[in-house]
Amino acid sequence: MKSDPTFLRDLHVGAEFDAQLCMNCGTCTALCPLGIELMPRKLFRRALLGDREGVLGQKDTIYSCLLCRLCEANCPAGVHIAENVRTLRVALNRELFGLAEA
Amino acid sequence: MPIPIDSTLGMLADNLRKRRSALPMGRRTRLAWTKGLGIPRGGETVLYTGQMWQMVPAINAMSRQLAKYENSRFSGVFRLARSVNRFVNLTPFLARTRAKERAVANARLRNVARLLRAAGVTFGYLYEDDLYAGTLAHDEGLDQGFARHARFVYSVLKAHGVQRVITVDPHTTNMLRTVYPKLIPGYALEVRSYLEVLAESTLPTPRPVDKSVTLHDSCVYARSEGVLEQPRKLLTGGGVRLSEPELSGKLTFCCGGPLETLFPGRSGEIARARVEQLRRASPNIVTACPLCFANLSRAAPDQVDVRDISDYLTEAYVPAEA
Ligand code: SF4
Ligand code: SF4
Numbered sequence: 270m271k272s273d274p275t276f277l278r279d280l281h282v283g284a285e286f287d288a289q290l291c292m293n294c295g296t297c298t299a300l301c302p303l304g305i306e307l308m309p310r311k312l313f314r315r316a317l318l319g320d321r322e323g324v325l326g327q328k329d330t331i332y333s334c335l336l337c338r339l340c341e342a343n344c345p346a347g348v349h350i351a352e353n354v355r356t357l358r359v360a361l362n363r364e365l366f367g368l369a370e371a
Numbered sequence: 372m373p374i375p376i377d378s379t380l381g382m383l384a385d386n387l388r389k390r391r392s393a394l395p396m397g398r399r400t401r402l403a404w405t406k407g408l409g410i411p412r413g414g415e416t417v418l419y420t421g422q423m424w425q426m427v428p429a430i431n432a433m434s435r436q437l438a439k440y441e442n443s444r445f446s447g448v449f450r451l452a453r454s455v456n457r458f459v460n461l462t463p464f465l466a467r468t469r470a471k472e473r474a475v476a477n478a479r480l481r482n483v484a485r486l487l488r489a490a491g492v493t494f495g496y497l498y499e500d501d502l503y504a505g506t507l508a509h510d511e512g513l514d515q516g517f518a519r520h521a522r523f524v525y526s527v528l529k530a531h532g533v534q535r536v537i538t539v540d541p542h543t544t545n546m547l548r549t550v551y552p553k554l555i556p557g558y559a560l561e562v563r564s565y566l567e568v569l570a571e572s573t574l575p576t577p578r579p580v581d582k583s584v585t586l587h588d589s590c591v592y593a594r595s596e597g598v599l600e601q602p603r604k605l606l607t608g609g610g611v612r613l614s615e616p617e618l619s620g621k622l623t624f625c626c627g628g629p630l631e632t633l634f635p636g637r638s639g640e641i642a643r644a645r646v647e648q649l650r651r652a653s654p655n656i657v658t659a660c661p662l663c664f665a666n667l668s669r670a671a672p673d674q675v676d677v678r679d680i681s682d683y684l685t686e687a688y689v690p691a692e693a
Contacts, residue, residue: 302625302641332376332633335641336510337590337625358512366377371384371516 276319280360285352288313297340297350303333309340309350316357324357325365331357374437374633383507383632384516391520392422392503394429400468401425402498404477408484414495416535417528418484418565421504421543424476424661428468430631431665437635476661482681483539483565485689490572494537500527504546510629521551528560535561537568541591541598541660549595564592566659569684570601577687579610584683585652586613587645587667588623589660602659602680609687616652624648627670628662642670650675657683 280286291313301308308330315323324331336351344350362368386395401422410418487494502524508517528536538544541564548562586606592598599620606613618624627641646667649656656677658664668677 302627302644303637328376329373329634332511333630333637335590335625335627335629337629338594339590339622339624342594342621355510355512359514360512362380362512366380368377368380368384368513369515371381371388371513 270315270318270320270323272319273321274319276321276324277316279321279364280316280356285349286356287349288317288353290346290348291344292346294345296343296345300339300343302335302337302339308334309354312357313348313353325361328361328365331361374635376633379632380511380513383511384513387503387505387508387513387516387520391523393505393507394426394433396422396425396429398499400473401501403473404480405496405498408481410484410494410496412495412498413531413533414493415532416492416494416537417501417531417533418487418494418496418539419536419543419547420480420501420539421546422501423503423540423543424480426503427476427661427665428472430662431472431669432468434631434635434665434669437632479661479679479681480539482679482685482689486569486681486684487537487565489689490569490574492537492568492572497527497531497533500531502527504543506542506546507632509546509550518554521546521554525551525555525558525560533560535563538562538564540564540662541589541596542662544598545591545595564596564598564601566592566598566601566605566680570604574605574608574688575690577609580683580687581610582655582683583612583614583653584655584657585616585649586619586657586659586680587616587626587649587663588619589658589663590623590625592659593621593623598659602657605684606657606680609684611683611687614652617648626658626660626663626666628660628666631662631666638666639670642666646670646672646675 291310293310297309312327331354334354336354338351341350383393386393504524505517505520508520536547538547544562544564547560552558586602603613624645625641626645627638630638654675656667656675657680658667658677659680664677664679671677
């Protein structure tokens with residue numbers, strides 16, 4: 270994994286990006302209707318570590334989230350999981366698809 | 372081949388910018404439901420559909436089309452479609468709607484208007500200025516286009532002097548009540564879902580609906596907008612017997628609708644799983660969101676009846692001649 274210290278800044282994370290609160294308990298993964306192993310704790314960890322390639326490479330996972338917030342309703346750390354996923358979509362739209370202005 | 376994310380989101384962004392909708396429809400399609408209702412134009416309190424029910428027949432038609440493409444090798448088709456769609460609105464060609472589905476969608480909006488009248492609520496309507504709220508662009512992270520659109524929608528509402536909006540679906544409620552205020556300084560609009568308005572109003576004595584049903588809470592109503600008690604109160608007040616499914620209220624399970632555009636296969640799997648959970652409680656499923664209705668009814672087998680809550684409420688509370 271290559272760590273890119275500018276990645277988090279480039280995500281333009283706002284006040285609602287609070288992935289650092291995640292304590293990696295796995296509740297979200299256990300409840301998610303999609304049952305995706307990667308969602309969302311590993312994804313957040315990668316983003317926080319500045320793993321740009323690791324995050325951008327998870328395109329399908331990031332766009333698969335239903336933003337249904339079942340995970341959030343049960344997250345013991347109160348992480349804004351859906352809003353964090355949306356923030357990653359904003360970054361992917363810009364970095365992969367050239368849809369920054371869209 | 373999976374649905375290409377870039378072309379699909381690009382098309383969505385183009386539609387929102389050029390035609391101010393995710394699935395742009397003609398005026399007649401959007402306004403057919405108002406025929407004969409005589410709802411006054413404008414006013415301080417307006418009923419706001421956000422075009423969501425009107426989109427359901429087009430969403431169903433798109434879904435029938437996408438099912439053909441999801442596992443084929445036609446990625447070029449999407450690229451071409453995005454280029455052409457910049458100049459010509461492709462929605463009517465890609466989404467050939469069915470008359471029966473249009474009639475069902477329009478009937479739901481008529482239900483809502485008649486219910487509000489039965490409850491003595493006075494409201495107007497913005498007709499061609501009843502605009503899509505931009506949910507899909509927001510959810511897919513098209514933030515700039517979404518912010519532009521939200522500001523436009525708000526300016527139109529303000530130009531009409533609207534102070535209070537009565538919404539029909541959870542997504543429009545969530546956009547106008549929770550998301551827009553974060554983007555628009557000085558935002559001043561009171562937003563209530565018609566279910567909230569009805570639950571607080573004095574409704575006519577119901578003709579009891581003798582039926583056992585189960586309610587599918589929409590994720591957005593349940594977890595973002597706190598609309599949980601109102602549908603239950605209105606249904607049981609109308610004589611409907613309610614059994615709760617395995618996951619309900621704040622712990623409700625998604626209908627799969629949000630994945631319809633990019634991952635129709637997964638979307639269908641989630642919808643089928645949810646239908647199974649619900650039918651264990653009752654084969655009569657009640658939804659309170661046009662997208663939940665579209666996705667669950669598509670996934671439901673023949674023995675399962677999926678209906679919108681406004682059907683039952685109309686049966687219970689709207690006098691026959693209204
Ligand atoms: S439930 Fe919350 S704290 Fe637990 S892993 Fe998921 S995001 Fe992290
Ligand atoms: S919001 Fe996304 S990650 Fe959380 S439960 Fe729903 S689909 Fe899974």
